[in-house]
Amino acid sequence: MTITLFAERALLPGGWARDVRLEIDAAGLLGRIEPGARAEGAERLLGPLLPGMSNLHSHAFQRAMAGLTEVAVSAEDSFWNWRERMYRLVARLDPEQFETIARQLYIELLKAGYSSIAEFHYLHLDRNGRPYADPAELSLRLARAAREAGIGLTLVPALYSHAGFGGLPPGAGQQRFILDTDGYLDLLARLRPALEPAGQHLGLGFHSLRAVTPGQIARVLAASPIDGPIHLHIAEQQKEVDDCLTWSGRRPLQWLFEHCPVDQRWCLVHATQAQPDELARLAESGAVAGLCPTTEANLGDGLFPATDYLALGGHLGIGSDSQVSVSVVEELRWLEYGQRLRDRRRNRLVQAGRPAVGAALYQAALSGGAQALGQPVGALEVGRRADLLVLDGADPYLANAEGDQILNRWLFAGGDRQVRDVMVAGRWVVREGHHADEERTARAFAGVLATLL
DSSP states (O other): OOEEEEEEEEEETTEEEEEEEEEEOTTSBEEEEETTOOOTTSEEOSSOEEEOEEEEEEOGGGGGGTTTTOSOSOTTOOHHHHHHHHHHHHTTOOHHHHHHHHHHHHHHHHHTTEEEEEEEEOOOSOTTSOOOSSTTHHHHHHHHHHHHHTOEEEEEEEEOOOSBTTTBOOOGGGTTTOOOHHHHHHHHHHHHHHHGGGTOEEOEEEOOTTTSOHHHHHHHHHHOOOOSOEEEEESOSHHHHHHHHHHHSSOHHHHHHHHSOOOTTEEEEEOTTOOHHHHHHHHHHTOEEEEOHHHHHHTTOOOOOHHHHHHTTOEEEEOOBTOSOOOHHHHHHHHHHHHHHHHTOSOOSOBTTBOOHHHHHHHHHHHHHHHHHTOSOSSSOTTSBOOEEEEOTTSHHHHTOOTHHHHHHHHHHOOGGGEEEEEETTEEEEBTTBOTTHHHHHHHHHHHHHHHO
16 A cells, blocks of 8 residues: 655755655555645645654663763773673673663654664673573564564674684673674574564674684675675774784774775774774775764763764764664764864864755765665655654744754754654654553563663
8 A cells, every 4th residue: 555645844865845745655665756746635744854864873782771870980980891880781681671671772762763773782692601592582582672663673793702802702791792603604594584574684793803803704704695784893992992003003993994895885883083094994985984972972982083084075874872862863963062072163064065064964874874774764765765754843943944954953952852753664653752662661661670770
């Protein structure tokens, strides 16, 4: 059955258009898109229409600890002692709790305007560090949580074998993460037929250069039949850079570009310590820089040099990572504000011919996010999946805005409350700011927190 929608204002690939009629086919794909059309026979959308945003980096289970590490342990608090708190949470999670946390997160993300997600998943084993009866148990729990919430999923299982560069043995806190290369390839083989019938996607993941060896990377790239995206944490912390220099004589990004075929399939997450020559190689490669500004701020990672990177023609997208924020608005706002604070200037992340910061940010993140997820999303265009976001046209800030002012108003003066409706693959999953399963899932989530914390 064809769904027909009508939007008075819609953000199309060429810019804003008026009176747009859209047809969505039975597969949930956008068919005919006609600006300057009539509304007869169509559902009228009650606000400006945007493509839904892709979230390119998520660790769902970390939503359970969001906000609980903001207590000083020492004057040198950093990512590394935050990680110890994360390990303590990991040690306690069972599969049912894990799935409930993910479903709660995915509903929150949908309500904030995300319509698809790349779940970077490295929690593979049981609480004793042994495989489940089905080694894909926790991966499949994530897939089910995404299906039930209604968010588009690219599952990125991550190979995690070592505690540091040079194949250091893992520590006790990492025991639930550890797979060898054969186990990882077996996991991918198990997941592919499980995900594809549900329209879910599969990528390759290496946790970080410190967690895998060069031989493992080479073997996975050669042996895996998966042709989806390839994700990797890289150059997030200065200690990581220093350790990589000690091991190889090269910085992490330098080593990667010299030893791996980095291209448009790759998403390099964080890269906050990137140097100018590394930025140039990243932009030239066509890979996506996966930026998570609220997490990077929360962990004290540093600032990715986004102004220089965009000037080089680089691709970027946003992710919620540690889940201290689940907001499209906050990620994009703080991506821009970080650059302003560093430069002591305003309006940093703009594009040629598009001086409105909100529009430039949103379009860049749409394109980079779709690329990093390997999904046909990111634009209101024939043949793309019908992942749609409707802002609240009754909101006074948005009702009186036109064109790119709409995105500037939302991203710099508004918030999640202005997200009215969200559609994924032709199905409404958020209506008037609410998800059909939000109350049941919130009750289950509250029970999980009461048990864990």
